[in-house]
Amino acid sequence: MIEVDKLVKRFGAVTAVDGLTFTVRPGHVTGFLGPNGAGKTTTMRVILGLDAPTSGTTRVNQQSYQALIRPLHQVGALLDATALHPGRTAEAHLLSVAQSNGIGRARATEMLRLTGLEAVANRRVKGFSLGMKQRLGIAVALLGDPRVLMFDEPVNGLDTEGIAWIRQFMRALAAEGRTVLVSSHLMSEMAQTADRLVIIGRGRLIADTTTAELIESSTRKDVLVRSPRAGELAELMTARGATITKEDDGGLAVTGLDAPTIGDLAASRGIAVHALIPRAASLEDAYLDLTGESTDFRAASPRTTERPEGVPVP
Amino acid sequence: MTAIDARPGPVTPAAPVPVAVRARDVLTSEWTKLRSVRSTYWTMLVAVVTPIGLSALVAVTLANAPGNSPPVDPLLPGLLSLEYAVLAVGVLGVLTFSSEFSTGLVRTTFAAVPRRRAVLAAKAAVLGAVTLVAGELVAFVSFALVQAVLSGKHLGVPLSRPGVLGAVLATGLLLFVVATMGLGLGAIVRHTAGGIAALVGLIFLPAILGLLPAPWGGRVGRFTLLDAARQVTALHPATNLFAPGLSLLVMLAWPALTLLAAALLITRRDA
Numbered sequence: 001m002i003e004v005d006k007l008v009k010r011f012g013a014v015t016a017v018d019g020l021t022f023t024v025r026p027g028h029v030t031g032f033l034g035p036n037g038a039g040k041t042t043t044m045r046v047i048l049g050l051d052a053p054t055s056g057t058t059r060v061n062q063q064s065y066q067a068l069i070r071p072l073h074q075v076g077a078l079l080d081a082t083a084l085h086p087g088r089t090a091e092a093h094l095l096s097v098a099q100s101n102g103i104g105r106a107r108a109t110e111m112l113r114l115t116g117l118e119a120v121a122n123r124r125v126k127g128f129s130l131g132m133k134q135r136l137g138i139a140v141a142l143l144g145d146p147r148v149l150m151f152d153e154p155v156n157g158l159d160t161e162g163i164a165w166i167r168q169f170m171r172a173l174a175a176e177g178r179t180v181l182v183s184s185h186l187m188s189e190m191a192q193t194a195d196r197l198v199i200i201g202r203g204r205l206i207a208d209t210t211t212a213e214l215i216e217s218s219t220r221k222d223v224l225v226r227s228p229r230a231g232e233l234a235e236l237m238t239a240r241g242a243t244i245t246k247e248d249d250g251g252l253a254v255t256g257l258d259a260p261t262i263g264d265l266a267a268s269r270g271i272a273v274h275a276l277i278p279r280a281a282s283l284e285d286a287y288l289d290l291t292g293e294s295t296d297f298r299a300a301s302p303r304t305t306e307r308p309e310g311v312p313v314p
Numbered sequence: 315m316t317a318i319d320a321r322p323g324p325v326t327p328a329a330p331v332p333v334a335v336r337a338r339d340v341l342t343s344e345w346t347k348l349r350s351v352r353s354t355y356w357t358m359l360v361a362v363v364t365p366i367g368l369s370a371l372v373a374v375t376l377a378n379a380p381g382n383s384p385p386v387d388p389l390l391p392g393l394l395s396l397e398y399a400v401l402a403v404g405v406l407g408v409l410t411f412s413s414e415f416s417t418g419l420v421r422t423t424f425a426a427v428p429r430r431r432a433v434l435a436a437k438a439a440v441l442g443a444v445t446l447v448a449g450e451l452v453a454f455v456s457f458a459l460v461q462a463v464l465s466g467k468h469l470g471v472p473l474s475r476p477g478v479l480g481a482v483l484a485t486g487l488l489l490f491v492v493a494t495m496g497l498g499l500g501a502i503v504r505h506t507a508g509g510i511a512a513l514v515g516l517i518f519l520p521a522i523l524g525l526l527p528a529p530w531g532g533r534v535g536r537f538t539l540l541d542a543a544r545q546v547t548a549l550h551p552a553t554n555l556f557a558p559g560l561s562l563l564v565m566l567a568w569p570a571l572t573l574l575a576a577a578l579l580i581t582r583r584d585a
Binding site: 065068071075084100140 | 421
């Protein structure tokens with residue numbers, strides 16, 4: 001279990017994490033989502049005792065990280081897979097980390113096998129691809145057989161095969177009852193991996209929910225209707241309980257009635273319909289809706305839809 | 315060591331691990347790190363081979379100098395040649411920490427061992443042991459070579475003469491002193507180039523102060539690392555510097571203070 005309580009971290013004038021509170025529980029893959037610069041990595045560094053919080057606390061398995069004896073037995077983390085001495089072999093790197101926590105060579109060798117690095121164990125890591133470095137980082141994280149695992153953007157830069165491997169790996173770890181926290185800035189990635197989501201933006205909590213709930217509550221479903229007699233049709237649909245938003249180009253965004261019903265209704269009154277398109281916003285759109293207000297640097301967007309300031313948190 | 319099962323066992327309570335065991339863990343880890351990079355072997359090779367060859371060369375030059383009784387300390391070649399080797403081990407010392415900061419590896423290290431001073435101490439111990447052994451090896455081999463050359467001209471001194479053994483032992487300390495000082499600077503500056511610049515600045519710049527006109531040359535020079543080292547290792551100590559015993563303390567104070575500053579800073583800064 002990971003507990004983050006009223007965490008604040010400032011770097012000079014920049015507030016990276018701004019009063020963040022959430023709990024990550026065992027048995028699930030918890031996605032830690034937010035745009036780049038939202039404070040995900042900083043939060044993970046504080047949890048690992050690498051950065052000192054400005055205020056607030058973080059605890060792992062009910063203990064402060066600094067108090068952990070041989071912490072690799074409780075927490076395994078992969079922050080930056082490229083943070084390696086280029087001249088050291090994979091085996092020497094893994095062994096040196098293992099030894100610092102009283103873990104023996106046999107376990108280190110076992111982790112190389114588990115991550116498929118046996119064949120390159122004696123090669124210097126400077127020749128490794130990013131995918132191989134990610135595997136080595138995961139081998140390090142698993143050394144102490146920890147109950148808590150944290151991965152920072154583990155699929156960044158990986159090929160499809162590598163992504164599938166990591167995804168399946170994280171799900172297996174959670175299924176074994178471990179606490180797994182995985183950060184990402186991609187909703188689409190997390191939708192396929194995470195059961196729970198902690199979404200942050202500009203260092204603040206935006207949503208703490210399950211993936212299913214987020215899909216349920218945030219997914220917009222409507223029907224786009226175009227008709228030369230739009231006004232007349234709109235009245236009919238409103239009378240049947242539909243909610244209608246007029247779009248800029250004259251189309252009607254209809255919720256509350258499904259496409260067949262609208263088609264039948266129009267036909268019954270002899271109203272021509274030029275378009276009848278059921279639309280479903282993706283989870284990615286839901287995520288953008290949630291974090292759109294809190295992105296530090298955003299490209300000018302062609303989307304004109306106004307979003308309310310206080311987005312309802314499911 | 316037994317292999318741990320890949321599946322999670324019951325949550326292991328934080329079993330008390332004796333401090334001595336934890337110290338051994340970190341020492342073993344740092345030893346693995348030191349011997350698993352090539353730079354260690356290259357710098358140690360330079361640090362051992364260069365001074366041995368150089369001291370023999372200096373001895374030959376001294377022995378063939380015109381005029382019969384050069385007022386030169388017969389132990390000086392051994393030390394002079396080591397003054398070049400200090401750069402190699404100093405760089406190794408800086409790299410030992412700065413390379414972890416520049417690659418980001420230090421975050422893995424500190425996450426595995428949250429007691430950062432234990433990491434600093436272990437690095438100092440491992441690097442110190444290696445450079446101490448290498449330094450003493452160089453000092454004694456150099457001494458044997460130099461005396462072999464000088465004795466042909468009846469200028470040599472035997473190891474049995476009072477003060478000679480101590481002086482040779484002290485000569486061998488120089489590599490250890492500079493390597494651990496470099497380590498401290500690497501932890502303070504956290505950049506390789508900056509750390510090396512700081513090391514060179516602290517060792518060689520003050521040496522220029524020793525050239526100030528009397529009495530200032532001695533008054534300031536007695537606190538510099540290289541003058542203190544010469545004083546400790548000389549058969550006939552200079553009169554304007556500290557006595558050899560005190561000079562030995564000056565020599566050891568440089569790495570001690572550097573490591574102390576590193577220990578204070580290392581827990582205060584974000585990794």
